[in-house]
Amino acid sequence: MDHAQARIWLATAVAEARAGLAEGGIPIGAALYGADGTLLGRGHNRRVQDGDPSLHAETAAFRAAGRRRTYRGTTMVTTLSPCWYCSGLVRQFAISRVVVGEAETFHGGHDWLAEHGVEVVLMDDPECVALMRDFIEKNPDLWNEDIGD
Amino acid sequence: MDHAQARIWLATAVAEARAGLAEGGIPIGAALYGADGTLLGRGHNRRVQDGDPSLHAETAAFRAAGRRRTYRGTTMVTTLSPCWYCSGLVRQFAISRVVVGEAETFHGGHDWLAEHGVEVVLMDDPECVALMRDFIEKNPDLWNEDIGD
Numbered sequence: 001m002d003h004a005q006a007r008i009w010l011a012t013a014v015a016e017a018r019a020g021l022a023e024g025g026i027p028i029g030a031a032l033y034g035a036d037g038t039l040l041g042r043g044h045n046r047r048v049q050d051g052d053p054s055l056h057a058e059t060a061a062f063r064a065a066g067r068r069r070t071y072r073g074t075t076m077v078t079t080l081s082p083c084w085y086c087s088g089l090v091r092q093f094a095i096s097r098v099v100v101g102e103a104e105t106f107h108g109g110h111d112w113l114a115e116h117g118v119e120v121v122l123m124d125d126p127e128c129v130a131l132m133r134d135f136i137e138k139n140p141d142l143w144n145e146d147i148g149d
Numbered sequence: 150m151d152h153a154q155a156r157i158w159l160a161t162a163v164a165e166a167r168a169g170l171a172e173g174g175i176p177i178g179a180a181l182y183g184a185d186g187t188l189l190g191r192g193h194n195r196r197v198q199d200g201d202p203s204l205h206a207e208t209a210a211f212r213a214a215g216r217r218r219t220y221r222g223t224t225m226v227t228t229l230s231p232c233w234y235c236s237g238l239v240r241q242f243a244i245s246r247v248v249v250g251e252a253e254t255f256h257g258g259h260d261w262l263a264e265h266g267v268e269v270v271l272m273d274d275p276e277c278v279a280l281m282r283d284f285i286e287k288n289p290d291l292w293n294e295d296i297g298d
Contacts, residue, residue, distance in 0.1 A: 047216060054203070054212040054238075063203040067196060069294055088237020088258070089203075093297035109237070145218055148242035 006099045006121050009077045017079045020044035026146055027131045028080050030057035032065045035073025041065030058086035071095045079128045081108040101128030155248045155270050158226045166228045169193035175295055176280045177229050179206035181214045184222025190214030207235035220244045228277045230257035250277030
């Protein structure tokens with residue numbers, strides 16, 4: 001896909017990550033876009049805010065998009081490489097593409113998704129890296145809890 | 150693990166599946182048990198009831214168990230072979246064991262979990278098979294929606 005477009009979409013996910021951080025949460029954001037570029041759902045990690053370990057950024061965006069018959073042509077945009085839980089979501093629902101803000105602070109399942117036919121666009125975005133690096137440094141226990149480490 | 154114990158735990162997941170069916174939902178249930186045998190959380194698929202595609206049985210049970218520092222020694226019991234989304238959950242959070250009611254009506258990611266060190270106990274339970282077979286026959290569209298097919 002066009003990187004300029006990916007960058008615009010990534011800004012939605014970054015805004016979600018920043019909203020999560022402002023709430024005292026883990027700063028990971030995501031957005032699900034339709035094949036025609038419509039924003040279907042957006043969300044951020046809610047472990048701290050809701051005491052809910054099941055709401056990672058990607059699952060929050062997926063949930064916000066509601067029930068859908070198909071995910072063909074959709075793009076999951078996330079500030080951070082998706083963990084196995086969120087990679088499994090993408091594979092099971094045959095989401096066509098994943099835009100990953102960065103995979104430097106955490107390397108999840110995006111290579112596995114690419115092997116299984118998902119288009120993966122890795123942005124190496126310095127703002128996403130800085131957000132997570134700073135957060136992990138200050139909150140190592142919370143971060144490890146969020147990825148079951 | 151002891152199959153008699155697995156059968157007792159599976160009954161909790163089946164009760165959840167039946168509760169979901171009675172609510173007009175997809176009859177898949179799950180329960181997360183601690184290393185000491187404590188029931189940590191239980192739940193069932195809530196796509197229909199809550200209009201929430203993110204709540205599969207396993208993610209509902211995981212959510213109900215709340216925030217936890219570790220899943221070491223825990224067992225996810227589910228009436229049906231876990232899809233990629235739920236298999237990813239098990240792998241990411243290093244849940245030690247999965248008890249699968251049946252994998253005849255749907256074959257998810259339990260082999261992949263076994264390859265990655267998760268203990269998988271396949272029960273081939275006729276009641277679980279009958280529940281899903283009957284449901285899929287009557288509601289093929291809803292079932293396909295739930296697994297993104």
